[in-house]
Every structure is written in C-alpha cells, then in structure tokens.
Amino acid sequence: MKSTLYLLLQIFVLVIFRSDVFCQEAHKWGGQKDGTFSNPVLPADYSDLDAIRVGDDFYAISSTMQFSPGMVILHSKDLVNWEIAGHVVNDLTKVSPNLDWSSMNSYGRGIWAGSIRYYKNKFWVYFASPDDGFFMSSATDPKGPWEPLHKVWDVSGWDDCCSFCDDDGQLYFIATNFKLDPNNNKKYNIHLFKMSQDGKTLLPNTDSIIHQSPGSEANKLYKINGLYYHFFSEVKAEGRVMMMERSQNIHGPWEIRQLNHVNKTVDREPNQGGLIQLKDGKWWFFTHHGSGDWEGRAASLLPVTWIDGWPMIGEVGKDGIGNMVWSAKAPIAVNKALKIQTDDDFSAVTLRPQWxxxxxxxxxxxxxxxxxxxxxxxxxxxxxxxxxxxxxxxxxxxxxxxxxxxxxxxxxxxxxxxxxxxxxxxxxxxxxxxxxxxxxxxxxxxxxxxxxxxxxxxxxxxxxxxxxxxxxxxxxxxxxxxxxxxxxxxxxxxxxxxxxxxxxxxxxxxxxxxxxxxxxxxxxxxxxxxxxxxxxx
The missing domain is CATH 2.60.120.200 (Jelly Rolls)
Structure with a gap:
C-alpha cells in the first residue's frame, strides 16, 4: 500500500510540474550532442507549416497573419536546425488594405496557411487569406526575389490550399471552403480544381468536392509510387488528427486512413505540415502543434513509417496508428551552422529576416x-x-x-x-x-x-x-x-x-x-x- 501511494505521488508531481511543457523533456529542444534531437525542433511560433526537399536542402513556409513581411521562408540542411531565409510577401496591402498601418484591424486574419512546391524549375507558394481569397508567387531562389503577388481568386471563406503538378504537367489546386450550414454550424468541403499552365488561374467547370468532414483543412497533394495521396486534418473526438486519402485517380474514388493520435494536454495536436522523403529513401513529417501555448504553435519533426502503402506519422502503436515522438536519432548529420537568427546591429542596408x-x-x-x-x-x-x-x-x-x-x-x-x-x-x-x-x-x-x-x-x-x-x-x-x-x-x-x-x-x-x-x-x-x-x- 505504501509503495502504491508513493507511486501515485510521483505521478501526481510529474503531472503538476510538467503540465505546462506537455510531454517533452523539460527545456530540451532541437539537436542534442549525442546525435539525437528533441521535439520541438523550433520552440517558437512557426505555425501552419509546409515543407519540401530540393536536392540537399529543405525549405518550409509558415503563416504570418498580420505581420510584415509575410509568409516566412525557412531553410535547413538536416530538418533539425533551421534558419530564416526570407519572406514571400513584402507588401501586405497587396493582400488587403486592412493589413496596413492605417487600419490595423485584422488580428487573426491576413496570411493563413499555404503550400510550397518545386516544379518547372521554380519554387511556388500559394496561400489563403480568409477574407480576401487565394494568392500565389514564384521564385527561382527561395531567398528571393519573389514575383509580384498575384491574386488567384477573389473569394472569402476559404483556407489551407496546395498546388500540385502531375507527371503530365497539368497543375491542380486543392483548398477548403468553410461555411455555415442552415443550423449555423461550420461545414468544411475540400475542393479540387485544375489550373492554367502558368498557375495563376483556376479553370472554370473543373471544380469538384473530394471530401467533407468536420474541420477538414491542412490540405496537401502528393503522388507517390503512382498513387495520389491527399493529406488533410480532421476533427475527431480525441482532437484534430492527421488523415490521408489515396487513389489511383486524382478525382477518386479515395480510400482513407487516420495517420496519428492526438491529445491536447499531452502533445498539443500535431496536425499540419509536410511529408518529406530523404535521399536515403526514408520519410519524415515536419509539423506544428495546433493547440498553441504562450510561445504559439511550435514545430516538431516526426518519423514516418509506411504500412501497407500508408504513411503513419510518429511511433506506430498496436492499432497501426502513429503517436507523438519527443526524441529520435537525427535523420541527417546535424548542421550546427544553421540557427534561427535574432541579433542585429543594424549595419546592413536591409532589415535582417528575423524582423x-x-x-x-x-x-x-x-x-x-x-x-x-x-x-x-x-x-x-x-x-x-x-x-x-x-x-x-x-x-x-x-x-x-x-x-x-x-x-x-x-x-x-x-x-x-x-x-x-x-x-x-x-x-x-x-x-x-x-x-x-x-x-x-x-x-x-x-x-x-x-x-x-x-x-x-x-x-x-x-x-x-x-x-x-x-x-x-x-x-x-x-x-x-x-x-x-x-x-x-x-x-x-x-x-x-x-x-x-x-x-x-x-x-x-x-x-x-x-x-x-x-x-x-x-x-x-x-x-x-x-x-x-x-x-x-
């Protein structure tokens, strides 16, 4: 009895003193000296992530809401250590006049989640503004300069878009339309469009709804081993989880699987990010924690295990579904030369990218x-x-x-x-x-x-x-x-x-x-x- 009470006391102390740090090892983050890493790998507000590999480099984007310049670009050599490479949008008034100093009335709005892709010898970034529609830009160098911002569609009530280039060069666009139903509940429909060859226009009469479920967002499209994969998040009883559809045809029919389990208190719902394949063939997922604390929605790196053609994210449990991983062996030799910039002596001709x-x-x-x-x-x-x-x-x-x-x-x-x-x-x-x-x-x-x-x-x-x-x-x-x-x-x-x-x-x-x-x-x-x-x- 005494040992049982002691064990319960230990558990109680552990919960009380670590409830604010969820289940990560207190204070640890990023690359460790023993060749491992601890999550989060970025202990700050890098939300709504997407990430890709191009050659030996990794690039990610993160939403910036009303902050300018907008849509931050991150760069890494090892998926653990990151630096700020730049931003896509220099002038937020090209998105909305409400994002100007003369208005300042769009907190929680502005530049929401988007996608970064590399095809046709360019980097392509698409993103949504919930009140102003969809926007895109492209660049040959992710550090810039980026092409002038282009409005793809002037619309409201949409978010979480992604572009996709098929093997034949056809461009596609996927996004979520969230709207109120007659009972005043939000309804989330995921739409798929074809795009023009320059990626600047959605083609009329190509719109189709490929999924509908509570909270269906965080859309990404991939083609892996000849199959189309649609990644998204969905709200279930346990919280917002990662989901995946796959099909032999981009228009379906689709099979569907849940990729991970979540717990708001323990892991703060990792649920939005990008699948990345390394040169050695292994896969990883770079994600944010969707339930923010004072530092915002931090970023973590999770291993991916393919089971029967499905990319399970995190440590796979007995039910075949992934769970949060707080530490692991680094996927690539750690590059300590890269780090998030902070200092500035204001000697440069332009502001440094952390600002x-x-x-x-x-x-x-x-x-x-x-x-x-x-x-x-x-x-x-x-x-x-x-x-x-x-x-x-x-x-x-x-x-x-x-x-x-x-x-x-x-x-x-x-x-x-x-x-x-x-x-x-x-x-x-x-x-x-x-x-x-x-x-x-x-x-x-x-x-x-x-x-x-x-x-x-x-x-x-x-x-x-x-x-x-x-x-x-x-x-x-x-x-x-x-x-x-x-x-x-x-x-x-x-x-x-x-x-x-x-x-x-x-x-x-x-x-x-x-x-x-x-x-x-x-x-x-x-x-x-x-x-x-x-x-x-």
Whole structure:
C-alpha cells in the first residue's frame, strides 16, 4: 500500500510540474550532442507549416497573419536546425488594405496557411487569406526575389490550399471552403480544381468536392509510387488528427486512413505540415502543434513509417496508428551552422529576416540610412490614442520577433533617445492580442521618465537625463517575463512586475520595439543594437 501511494505521488508531481511543457523533456529542444534531437525542433511560433526537399536542402513556409513581411521562408540542411531565409510577401496591402498601418484591424486574419512546391524549375507558394481569397508567387531562389503577388481568386471563406503538378504537367489546386450550414454550424468541403499552365488561374467547370468532414483543412497533394495521396486534418473526438486519402485517380474514388493520435494536454495536436522523403529513401513529417501555448504553435519533426502503402506519422502503436515522438536519432548529420537568427546591429542596408512589423509599416517613418549603423523609428499617433489599455495594438512602427521557449531568454536593446519629443513613448515590449507589457521612456514636456506598463498597471520610474538607455527583457521556460534597465550598459536594475506571456488570435508572444506619440507626428529614437540570447538546446 505504501509503495502504491508513493507511486501515485510521483505521478501526481510529474503531472503538476510538467503540465505546462506537455510531454517533452523539460527545456530540451532541437539537436542534442549525442546525435539525437528533441521535439520541438523550433520552440517558437512557426505555425501552419509546409515543407519540401530540393536536392540537399529543405525549405518550409509558415503563416504570418498580420505581420510584415509575410509568409516566412525557412531553410535547413538536416530538418533539425533551421534558419530564416526570407519572406514571400513584402507588401501586405497587396493582400488587403486592412493589413496596413492605417487600419490595423485584422488580428487573426491576413496570411493563413499555404503550400510550397518545386516544379518547372521554380519554387511556388500559394496561400489563403480568409477574407480576401487565394494568392500565389514564384521564385527561382527561395531567398528571393519573389514575383509580384498575384491574386488567384477573389473569394472569402476559404483556407489551407496546395498546388500540385502531375507527371503530365497539368497543375491542380486543392483548398477548403468553410461555411455555415442552415443550423449555423461550420461545414468544411475540400475542393479540387485544375489550373492554367502558368498557375495563376483556376479553370472554370473543373471544380469538384473530394471530401467533407468536420474541420477538414491542412490540405496537401502528393503522388507517390503512382498513387495520389491527399493529406488533410480532421476533427475527431480525441482532437484534430492527421488523415490521408489515396487513389489511383486524382478525382477518386479515395480510400482513407487516420495517420496519428492526438491529445491536447499531452502533445498539443500535431496536425499540419509536410511529408518529406530523404535521399536515403526514408520519410519524415515536419509539423506544428495546433493547440498553441504562450510561445504559439511550435514545430516538431516526426518519423514516418509506411504500412501497407500508408504513411503513419510518429511511433506506430498496436492499432497501426502513429503517436507523438519527443526524441529520435537525427535523420541527417546535424548542421550546427544553421540557427534561427535574432541579433542585429543594424549595419546592413536591409532589415535582417528575423524582423517582422506588426502590420505593413509606414515606409516614411523608419530608416536604416538616416543614421548609419542605426535603425531610426519615427513616432506618429496611434489610430486610437485615447485607448490606453490597448494602445499598442493600434500603434504603427512596432517591429517584432518571435519569442523562443527555451530555458533562458535575454533580449537587450540599446536606444538613443535624444530625438524624443513631448507625448512620445518608446521602448521594449512583449505582446499578443490577449495581453501586453512594456518598459520604455515616456516624455512629458521636457521630462523623460522610465515607465512600466501592462494590461493592469502603470509604474513611473526614474528620470532619464542621458541620451542612451539600455532595456532588457528576461523570460524563462514557463513564459514568466521580467524587465530591466541600465544607464551605462553594464549595471541592470529590475523595474516593473513579472508578467506571464500569452498568445492570442492564433499567434504566440512577440518581443518587439515600439515607438509612438499620442499627441503629434514628432520625435524619433535610434536603435543601436538588439541582442537576443536563448538557450541552444
């Protein structure tokens, strides 16, 4: 009896102290020193993934919603270590004017899931915007430049599309139409179209519905060993799972199988991504975890086992269906030279690819050339300057990066505040649409004060008399953040309260730099450098 109680106590402690990290080994991620890797391989908000192999290189895309530039491109040599290669969409207003700094009213909208494919000697990216339709672009180099964005179809209520080039060169397009039925329930129909040879037009009278089920999304098309495979996700009693249809004809009839089991609490529903075959013939699946936590929807790598012609994803159980895998031998020798970029000294002529603005920025209010080696952010009024509770969500010129979920995270920015003006507030922030916290300098008349601000509290600190201030954010694995400041770049003092980072509108927490003026379009700050250190394993 005593041993049984002890065992139950151990289980209880394990659940309590690991419930926020689901079943991964606490703090571990990515490539390990023993030739294995731990999931997630990207512990940050890289959602709605698709991935391909071209020669010795792997490329993936991830949705970016209202952040600009849009649709991030990732590059890897080993499927474990990734770098940011660039973005597909430089100007979000080509998708919708609502994604501009002058509107800022499309949180949770914008650039949704898409697909990346390589055929006809080009990379092709297609994606959906739920309010604005389908878009595409192509490039010979995934780092860019990408062709001007083209609207394939002006429509609403569609998502999760994929292009496909058959052996005869015929192009196809698959996507989900979600709409309300007479009982006000969402109905998901998956449609298949033929496309024109340039991939820019859906051909009339070729539309057919090939599947319908609750939550049918995440569409991908493949042709493997002469059979057509349609990957998608579907909502079942256990959660959103991966599904697969196969057929000898692209129009069906289709056989269907479930590929994995999920548990929201334990594995946070890996369910959307891309099948990849390596040169050695083995298969892997690069996926996001669909149920996000404060860091967003992180990315994991899962082995694929083919059983009777079906690609089961994860560790295959007794029922023949895959389950989440938290660690495995790396598929290829680990390439440690690649990593997610974070630091910037602003010496380049363009912004480094880790940066994304909150909405399309006002192009005349930021500059890398106004002062060499600095990023200048010029202040202007927020769209709702009197909404002090949510003011950051309507303030332009907020430049951001994804917040990583690792053992330790320290982001430091050096700011020259000598150009600030009355009414201006500038500094370092964490934000989602659910909550925010900020540390910065607020100018009132001639006085410049250190200020901490969050959803529920504002604290006024010391008067800043010098030209430079260093602001720092430090957060842990659980997403508990603390701010610090320094007046000499060496001695940092804490200021403000600890804050729990959150996610909202399908996006994880962002660390960023903000600058606005409630009263006038006046004042600026110069960013000398941004240094972001995170735990590498």
């Amino acid at each position: 994304e603005w909150n909405y399309q920025p006002r192009s005349d209010k930021w500059s890398l050339s106004a002062r060499k080696g600095f990023l200048r952010l010029m202040a202007f009024r927020p769209l709702k300057p009197d909404d002090t509770v949510r003011i950051l969500l309507r303030a332009g010129n907020t430049i951001t990066q994804r917040s990583m979920r690792t053992k330790f995270n320290i982001a430091t920015v050096k700011i020259d505040i000598s150009g600030m003006y009355n009414g201006q507030f500038a500094g370092l922030t964490h934000f989602s649409t659910k909550s925010y916290c900020m540390i910065g300098i607020k100018q009132d008349g001639e006085d410049r004060k250190l200020v901490y601000s969050s959803d529920s509290q504002n604290l006024i600190g010391v008067t800043i008399t010098g030209s430079n201030v260093w602001l720092r954010s430090s957060w842990d694995y659980q997403g508990l953040n603390r701010y610090f400041y320094s007046l000499n770049g060496k001695d940092f003092l804490p200021f403000g309260n600890s804050t729990q980072l959150t996610w909202g509108s399908y996006r994880g927490d962002r660390v960023g730099i903000f600058n606005f003026n409630r009263f006038a379009t006046k004042g600026y700050i110069d960013l000398d450098y941004f240094d972001y250190q995170y735990s590498k394993q």
